[in-house]
Amino acid sequence: MWKPDRDSKKPIYEQIAAHLEQRIACSEFPPGSLLPSERKLAEQLGVNRSTIIQAFAELRSIGLIESQLGSGTRVSQTKWGVTPQYALNWRKYAEGGNFLPNVPFLRRIREALHQQPALIDFASGELAGSLAPTEEIQQLMREHTYTSYLGYDNPQGYVPLREALVTYLARYRDIQTTESSILITSGSQQSLFLIAQCLLSPGDAVAIEDPSYCYSLPMFQSAGLRLFRLPVGSSEGYVDEIRKLVKKHGIKMIFMNPNFQNPTGTLYDMARRSQLLDVASELGIPIVEDDPFSLTAYDSPVPPPLKAMDTGGSVIYIGSFSKIAASGMRIGWMVAPNAIVERLADARQQMDFGLSVIPQQIVAQFLTSAYFEPHLERLRLQLQFRRDSLLEAVRQELPGLLTYVAPQGGLHLWCKLVPKVHDGKLLEEAIRRGVVFVPGSVYGSSDGYVRFTYARPRDPREIGPGIAKFAEALREAAD
Ligand SMILES: Cc1ncc(COP(=O)(O)O)c(C=O)c1O
Incomplete structure (x- = not known):
C-alpha cells in the first residue's frame, strides 16, 4: 500500500x-x-x-x-x-463512443437503490427474488451435471434449449417453429439491441409505442434510429396512423409489446392484432413483437401472439425467461426467418461468441421439468395477490389522487396522477421517505404519470407501507 x-x-x-x-x-x-x-x-x-x-x-x-x-x-x-x-x-x-447514457431518472433510481438498500422498490421492472424458482433450480443443479462440454458453443444457442423452446412456444404461445429459426440471446434486451444494430442502419425510421419500454429508447437512439410514436391507448385510427408514418417518414420497422404492455399494461385486442398484421403485410414492414409477460396472465387467457397469426411472415417474435422466472439467468429468445437468425448469430459470434452454455443448460432443464408448470401457477397467484394489495393500498392512501386501469397480467400498474406535480420533485420526495417508483416521463409520456412494479418489493407486506410513503410524497410535491 x-x-x-x-x-x-x-x-x-x-x-x-x-x-x-x-x-x-x-x-x-x-x-x-x-x-x-x-x-x-x-x-x-x-x-x-x-x-x-x-x-x-x-x-x-x-x-x-x-x-x-x-x-x-x-x-x-x-x-x-x-x-x-x-x-x-x-x-x-x-463521454465518447456512440452509446448514449441512460436517461437521468433511471440513473438516479439506480443510485438511490444502491445507496439505500432498504428502499421499498416499485421501480425495478422485475420479479422479487422470492418469486423466482430458486429452490427448483437449485434442485435441478444438484440432479444434473452441467459441465460435460465447456468449449465455445453454437452462437445461435445451445441446441437442447432451442429444442425445449420449440415445444414451449407450441404449447404456451401457439407458435409452430423449428430450432433452426430460434436464436438464444441474453434476454429480450439483447434481442432488441441486435435488431437495432444489425438489421437497421443509422437514420432509419422506426415506429415505437407511446409510452414505451424505457431501456429501449436510448438504445435505439444510440443506433441512430429515428423514433416515431404510436399511441398505445387508442385502437381508433391506429392503422391510419401507421400508414401516415410510413408515407411521411418511410418507417422500416414497428416495435410492439402487445401483451400487458410495459408500462401501461395494455392488452391488444384481436381486432387490433389482425389490423396490425394486415397493414404490415400490405406495406411490407416487419413487426417486432416483444412478448415477455404473456404467461403471467392472471384470470383469462391472452389472445394468440401476432407471430401465431402471421400468415404473411411479417413478425420477429422475442421472448424472455426474465419475467416468468429469473432475470439473472439472462436468457431470451428470438423467432425469426432463418436468414435473420443466421445473420444475428454471426453478429453474436463477433460480439461475444454467444451466451455462456451453463445458464442455457439450466433453463432447458427447467422448461422441460415437472417444476415449470406449478411454478407458473404459483407466480400468477402471487402476482395477482400483489396487484390486489397494491390496488387496495391505492384506494386507502390515495383516494381520488390517481386513475388507472387494473392490469390483468404483467408486473406493473400505470397511473395518471390527478394533482399537478413535477416528476423530479415527486421522485426526490419519495426517495427521501424510503420508496422509489419510475416517473412516467421516462417512457416518453408527459409529467404526471407513474409506474409501480408491484412484482418487485421484497415482500408483499411492503406494498401498503410503500404506497403510504408515496402518498405523503405526492401531497408534499403537489403543494
Ligand atoms: C417490454 C420489455 N422488453 C424487454 C425487456 C428486457 O428484459 P430481459 O432482457 O431481461 O429479457 C423488458 C424488461 O423490463 C421489458 O419490459
Whole structure:
C-alpha cells in the first residue's frame, strides 16, 4: 500500500493530494463517489488527521473534490478528468463512443437503490427474488451435471434449449417453429439491441409505442434510429396512423409489446392484432413483437401472439425467461426467418461468441421439468395477490389522487396522477421517505404519470407501507 515518502523534500500533504488525484484520475474514485473519511485515511497512511485536512483543502482548491457538512467528501462531478496534473483525459473517453447514457431518472433510481438498500422498490421492472424458482433450480443443479462440454458453443444457442423452446412456444404461445429459426440471446434486451444494430442502419425510421419500454429508447437512439410514436391507448385510427408514418417518414420497422404492455399494461385486442398484421403485410414492414409477460396472465387467457397469426411472415417474435422466472439467468429468445437468425448469430459470434452454455443448460432443464408448470401457477397467484394489495393500498392512501386501469397480467400498474406535480420533485420526495417508483416521463409520456412494479418489493407486506410513503410524497410535491 502506498505511503508518503518522509525523506522527500515535497511536503507530506502535497504528496497525499497528488496520490489521491492520481487515484481519482484512474477512476478508482469516480465522479460523485465518496472518499474515505479524514480519520480513516490518516490511519491508513500513518499521518495526522490535520495532514489529510490540508491535502483535502488542496484538492478542494482546484475543484476536484467537494465536502458537505455531515455527508463527507466526494469527487466533483464536473471537474473529474480535467485535472491539470495528468495528460490522459479519461472523461473524454467516458463521454465518447456512440452509446448514449441512460436517461437521468433511471440513473438516479439506480443510485438511490444502491445507496439505500432498504428502499421499498416499485421501480425495478422485475420479479422479487422470492418469486423466482430458486429452490427448483437449485434442485435441478444438484440432479444434473452441467459441465460435460465447456468449449465455445453454437452462437445461435445451445441446441437442447432451442429444442425445449420449440415445444414451449407450441404449447404456451401457439407458435409452430423449428430450432433452426430460434436464436438464444441474453434476454429480450439483447434481442432488441441486435435488431437495432444489425438489421437497421443509422437514420432509419422506426415506429415505437407511446409510452414505451424505457431501456429501449436510448438504445435505439444510440443506433441512430429515428423514433416515431404510436399511441398505445387508442385502437381508433391506429392503422391510419401507421400508414401516415410510413408515407411521411418511410418507417422500416414497428416495435410492439402487445401483451400487458410495459408500462401501461395494455392488452391488444384481436381486432387490433389482425389490423396490425394486415397493414404490415400490405406495406411490407416487419413487426417486432416483444412478448415477455404473456404467461403471467392472471384470470383469462391472452389472445394468440401476432407471430401465431402471421400468415404473411411479417413478425420477429422475442421472448424472455426474465419475467416468468429469473432475470439473472439472462436468457431470451428470438423467432425469426432463418436468414435473420443466421445473420444475428454471426453478429453474436463477433460480439461475444454467444451466451455462456451453463445458464442455457439450466433453463432447458427447467422448461422441460415437472417444476415449470406449478411454478407458473404459483407466480400468477402471487402476482395477482400483489396487484390486489397494491390496488387496495391505492384506494386507502390515495383516494381520488390517481386513475388507472387494473392490469390483468404483467408486473406493473400505470397511473395518471390527478394533482399537478413535477416528476423530479415527486421522485426526490419519495426517495427521501424510503420508496422509489419510475416517473412516467421516462417512457416518453408527459409529467404526471407513474409506474409501480408491484412484482418487485421484497415482500408483499411492503406494498401498503410503500404506497403510504408515496402518498405523503405526492401531497408534499403537489403543494
Ligand atoms: C417490454 C420489455 N422488453 C424487454 C425487456 C428486457 O428484459 P430481459 O432482457 O431481461 O429479457 C423488458 C424488461 O423490463 C421489458 O419490459
